[in-house]
Amino acid sequence: MAKPVADPTVPLELSVDRSSPVPLYFQLSQQLESAIERGALTPGSLLGNEIELAGRLGLSRPTVRQAIQSLVDKGLLVRRRGVGTQVVHSQVKRPLELSSLYDDLEAAGQRPETRVLANTLVPASAEIAAALALGEGDEVHRVERLRLAHGEPVAYLCNHLPTGLLALEDARLEATGLYRLMRAAGITLHSARQSVGARAATAVEGERLGEPTGAPLLTMKRTTFDDKGRAVEFGSHTYRASRYSFEFQLLVRS
Amino acid sequence: MAKPVADPTVPLELSVDRSSPVPLYFQLSQQLESAIERGALTPGSLLGNEIELAGRLGLSRPTVRQAIQSLVDKGLLVRRRGVGTQVVHSQVKRPLELSSLYDDLEAAGQRPETRVLANTLVPASAEIAAALALGEGDEVHRVERLRLAHGEPVAYLCNHLPTGLLALEDARLEATGLYRLMRAAGITLHSARQSVGARAATAVEGERLGEPTGAPLLTMKRTTFDDKGRAVEFGSHTYRASRYSFEFQLLVRS
DNA sequence: CCCCTCCATTTGTCCGGACAATCGAACTTC
DNA sequence: GAAGTTCGATTGTCCGGACAAATGGAGGGG
Numbered sequence: 001m002a003k004p005v006a007d008p009t010v011p012l013e014l015s016v017d018r019s020s021p022v023p024l025y026f027q028l029s030q031q032l033e034s035a036i037e038r039g040a041l042t043p044g045s046l047l048g049n050e051i052e053l054a055g056r057l058g059l060s061r062p063t064v065r066q067a068i069q070s071l072v073d074k075g076l077l078v079r080r081r082g083v084g085t086q087v088v089h090s091q092v093k094r095p096l097e098l099s100s101l102y103d104d105l106e107a108a109g110q111r112p113e114t115r116v117l118a119n120t121l122v123p124a125s126a127e128i129a130a131a132l133a134l135g136e137g138d139e140v141h142r143v144e145r146l147r148l149a150h151g152e153p154v155a156y157l158c159n160h161l162p163t164g165l166l167a168l169e170d171a172r173l174e175a176t177g178l179y180r181l182m183r184a185a186g187i188t189l190h191s192a193r194q195s196v197g198a199r200a201a202t203a204v205e206g207e208r209l210g211e212p213t214g215a216p217l218l219t220m221k222r223t224t225f226d227d228k229g230r231a232v233e234f235g236s237h238t239y240r241a242s243r244y245s246f247e248f249q250l251l252v253r254s
Numbered sequence: 255m256a257k258p259v260a261d262p263t264v265p266l267e268l269s270v271d272r273s274s275p276v277p278l279y280f281q282l283s284q285q286l287e288s289a290i291e292r293g294a295l296t297p298g299s300l301l302g303n304e305i306e307l308a309g310r311l312g313l314s315r316p317t318v319r320q321a322i323q324s325l326v327d328k329g330l331l332v333r334r335r336g337v338g339t340q341v342v343h344s345q346v347k348r349p350l351e352l353s354s355l356y357d358d359l360e361a362a363g364q365r366p367e368t369r370v371l372a373n374t375l376v377p378a379s380a381e382i383a384a385a386l387a388l389g390e391g392d393e394v395h396r397v398e399r400l401r402l403a404h405g406e407p408v409a410y411l412c413n414h415l416p417t418g419l420l421a422l423e424d425a426r427l428e429a430t431g432l433y434r435l436m437r438a439a440g441i442t443l444h445s446a447r448q449s450v451g452a453r454a455a456t457a458v459e460g461e462r463l464g465e466p467t468g469a470p471l472l473t474m475k476r477t478t479f480d481d482k483g484r485a486v487e488f489g490s491h492t493y494r495a496s497r498y499s500f501e502f503q504l505l506v507r508s
Numbered sequence: 509c510c511c512c513t514c515c516a517t518t519t520g521t522c523c524g525g526a527c528a529a530t531c532g533a534a535c536t537t538c
Numbered sequence: 539g540a541a542g543t544t545c546g547a548t549t550g551t552c553c554g555g556a557c558a559a560a561t562g563g564a565g566g567g568g
Contacts, residue, residue, distance in 0.1 A: 021559095023521060043483055049548055060523045065549090073327070075445050078481045081549045082531030088444065089483020189506050190342065191329050197499030198452035198472040216470035216495075218452040227332045229297055229343020241470075245451030252443045275529095277551060303518055314553045319519090335519045336561030 014057055024059060028067035036076055036087055043089035047077065050085075075251045100177035101147055101155060101237075110149040112177075116170045118144040121163070128160045131223045131234040139163055143173065146208065153209045155239045165232060182232065190227040196220050196246065201238075209240050216241045268311055278313060282321035290330055290341055297343035301331065304339075329505045354431035355401055355409060355491075364403040366431075370424045372398040375417070382414045385477045385488040393417055399427065400462065407463045409493040419486060436486065444481040450474050450500065455492075463494050470495045 016027045035041045047053070047068070054064045068085055071077045079085045106112055122142045129136040141161040147154050159178060161168070166185045173181070182189065197219045206213045218239040226232050270281045289295045301307070301322070308318045322339055325331045333339045360366055376396045383390040395415040401408050413432060415422070420439045427435070436443065451473045460467045472493040480486050 025521080051548085060525095062524090063522060066521085078444070079549065080531075081529065082547065084548060086482075088481070089479070190332070191506065192504045193501075194504060195499050195501050196450055196472075198470040198495035200470045214468065216452040216454045218450075218472075219499075225343070227342070228340075241452035245449050247447075247449050250446045250448060252445065279551080305518085314555095316554090317552060320551085333519065334561075335559065336517065338518060 014053075016057055016059065025063050025066040025070070028057070028059070028064065029070045032067065032071055033074075033076060036071075041087050043087050045087055046083075047085040047087070075249075100179040101157070103177055103179070112154075113148040113151070114174045115146040115148070116143070116173050117146055118142065119168060119170055119173065124160070128234055132160065132162055132231045134162065141166075141168055143168060143178070145173065149243075152243065153240065154244050155237055156205070156208050157235060157237045159233055159235045161233050162231070178233070187232055188227040189232075190225050190229075192222050192224040194220060194222045198241065205238060209238070211240055211242070218244065218246075220246075268307075270311055270313065279317050279320040279324070282311070282313070282318065283324045286321065286325055287328075287330060290325075295341050297341050299341055300337075301339040301341070329503075354433040355411070357431055357433070366408075367402040367405070368428045369400040369402070370397070370427050371400055372396060373422060373424055373427065378414070382488055386414065386416055386485045388416065395420075395422055397422060397427065397432070403497075406497065407494065408498050409491055410459065410462050411489065411491045413487055413489045415487050416485070432487070441486055442481040443486075444479050444483075446476050446478040448474060448476045452495065459492060463492070465494055465496070472498065472500075474500075 014028065014031050016024050018024070020027065032041070032047075041047070050061050050064050050068065054061045057064070068077060068079070072079060072085075076088055077085050078088055101112070120142050121139050123137045124132065124134050124140045126136050128134075128140060129138065132140065134140065141159075141163060143157075143159045143161070145157045145159075147157055157178075165187065166182060168181075179189065198216055199219055201209070201211050201213055201215045201217050203213045205211075205217060206215055209217070211217070218241045220235070220237045220239070222233075222235045222237075223231055224233040224235075268282065268285050270278050272278070274281065286295070286301075295301070304315050304318050304322065308315045311318070322331060322333070326333060326339075330342055331339050332342055355366070374396050375393050377391045378386065378388050378394045380390050382388075382394060383392065386394065388394065395413075395417060397411075397413045397415070399411045399413075401411055411432075419441065420436060422435075433443065452470055453473055455463070455465050455467055455469045455471050457467045459465075459471060460469055463471070465471070472495045474489070474491045474493070476487075476489045476491075477485055478487040478489075
């Protein structure tokens, strides 16, 4: 009796445009990624060996490998020596990038809203000076915002930034997220150190977010660095635990 | 007047062992990483161009590039076309890998302790069945543990696992973390979906962790997948917010 | 003095090839 | 029939070279 083959190699329509300025490996990786997303490449199926794939596309093997590697790094593919390259099952989404709450809410279709509560220059406290690698008492921007979704408060955001990096106008802060403003100002965000915890709301904190005193709050402190290693932002945020939680995906570094 | 040069190219003692089974690019990336960690490569300094570096080590440029690329992916280096490769400032530690609480505590020198509260087979609830891609009512392992550091409770860990994957003996669960057991059983962890939130402790939860009823707790739910895309574990954890917070570092995907 | 252009430097992309390491299956042997 | 062995397939590593693209500074022109 003929046993049905479980995971045959999947033929696929792939093509690259050599006249395009888009790198060939990137064109290929995007086509593969979209093929996975729309289900043309089913989970568990083999991708076909690299050499044959390269020949079929008129590319060299290193180029094909570069395309595949980028998807392996994203968690979409798994390579196995002597076996081949397989599509990973599961609902892999985003491996937790450095994203702003604004973008997260917008991506979730929640239409975020921002109210600027304060936007001033203040002397840096010890904690802020340490985080931003400045001297205690140096002037820094202080921005306090309330973030709402569907008209309901979700988070209270308090950020401190070094002076001279960015023009912080209330109107622009209300229209978009802080990270977008920083990117638009030519700052290349590189990495961030985060600390996520929880605590009971004080009377003031509860008032701001519409929660009773003592209600559990989710807290996040974050220092963001640009590609030159400068600390460009320090944020202390509190989220209504009843309305918000952090969702993300991790990959095992291998 | 001679202006002091800000960031000169740093000469460095590097060498590779061609008789070693360790890949050359890996030898090089490790040497560079340790040079950065011990400060021999100061933040902001240029690494010297790839071609010269390759010639100095007797390697080809692709090999050197592969070594450098792995450190770029780790966030330790930044490349700039026409400029060079620079060491990133800042205290980059670990870009948030999939780690167990046990390993985290151990790495922090806290000498973790585990008490197994329950270790049984139960029918899967709807939530657990959905997370593990099983049928509701199917038998699953249920493990309840209390994690302590310095003799104080830190977290209550409740995990559910499919049957047939792993032998779960109390003694082994008390000696190490769950992830180490899974790896030792030949399971290749690949990715995980997490959700981090906060809530007020119920009477039972407070009792377990030594907190008053209503105290804020940090909660984490996690489904872990292996490299074949199978869900191999679902965990519901609660942490004492007064004694624990998540610390991690993010990199911007570029 | 300022702005524009040109150019050297450096990384980004791509090619073609070679051999090694590992896996799984077919084969052989006991 | 079961266990060990061999072998083909596939990815991992490495080489050497070539040209393109971006950057920043030097030089020239206004």
